[in-house]
Amino acid sequence: xxxxxxxxxHPSAAWAGLAPGTVLNAVLETFEPPALPRRDxxxxxxxxxxxxxxLDAMQARVIAELAGRPxxxxxxxxxxxxxxxxxxxLDAATDLVSLAVDLVTGxxxxxxxxDDGRITLPKARLxxxxxxxxxxxxxxxxxxxxxxRAPALTETQLRRWLDDAMAxxxxxxxxxx
Numbered sequence: 001x002x003x004x005x006x007x008x009x010h011p012s013a014a015w016a017g018l019a020p021g022t023v024l025n026a027v028l029e030t031f032e033p034p035a036l037p038r039r040d041x042x043x044x045x046x047x048x049x050x051x052x053x054x055l056d057a058m059q060a061r062v063i064a065e066l067a068g069r070p071x072x073x074x075x076x077x078x079x080x081x082x083x084x085x086x087x088x089x090l091d092a093a094t095d096l097v098s099l100a101v102d103l104v105t106g107x108x109x110x111x112x113x114x115d116d117g118r119i120t121l122p123k124a125r126l127x128x129x130x131x132x133x134x135x136x137x138x139x140x141x142x143x144x145x146x147x148x149r150a151p152a153l154t155e156t157q158l159r160r161w162l163d164d165a166m167a168x169x170x171x172x173x174x175x176x177x
Contacts, residue, residue: 016043020054020117050117056124057115063100102128106136109143118151123158130162 018024028051031044067078076094083093103111103124110127113119119127127146131139142165150158 016047018047020050020115024051049120053114053117053120056121057103057111060100060103060111060114063097064104067097067101099125099128102132106139107131107143109140109147113147113150119147120155122155123150123153126155126158126162130159130166 015024015027018027024047028044028047033041033044036044063078063082066081079090079094079097082088082097083090086093086096088096103114107124107128110119110124114121114124127143127150131142131146134142142162145165146158146162149161153161
C-alpha cells in the first residue's frame with residue numbers, strides 16, 4: 001500500500017510528510033533519539049512541533065466550546081475553570097480562553113494552519129492579537145497574507161511584518177510588498 005509506514009522505515013521516509021494526528025504521533029513514538037543519525041534529528045524535532053501545534057488547535061476548540069456553553073457561562077467562569085485544571089494564573093487562563101474563542105470564531109484559517117502544524121501557537125497568538133481591532137473583511141485579508149508568510153518567518157519577523165502592515169493601515173494591499 002502506498003503511504004504505509006513499515007517497521008524500520010528511516011525518518012526521512014514517507015512519514016515525514018504525514019499530517020499531524022494519530023498516525024504521525026504513533027510513528028514519532030517509535031523513534032529513539034539516541035539511535036537516530038544527527039541529520040535526521042531536526043526533521044524529527046519539526047514533526048514534534050507540527051504535532052504539538054495540532055494538539056494546541058484541538059485544545060483551542062475544546063476551550064472555545066467550554067466558553068460557549070451556558071452552564072457555567074463563558075467569560076470569567078470559563079477562565080477560572082481553565083486556570084484551575086491547567087494550573088495557570090487567572091490572567092494566563094483568561095488570555096488562553098480569549099485566544100481560543102478568537103481562533104474558532106474569528107480566525108478559522110489561522111486555526112486550520114495551527115491544526116495542520118504550519119504555524120505554532122505563538123504565531124497564531126500574534127496574528128490574533130495584531131489583527132483583533134480590524135473589521136472582519138480586512139482581518140480576513142491580512143490573515144490570509146500573514147498565513148502565507150508565517151510558516152517561514154520567526155515570531156519576531158512575523159510580529160514586525162504584522163506591525164508594519166498595521167502601521168501602513170492598508171491591510172492586505174501593502175502586505176505583499
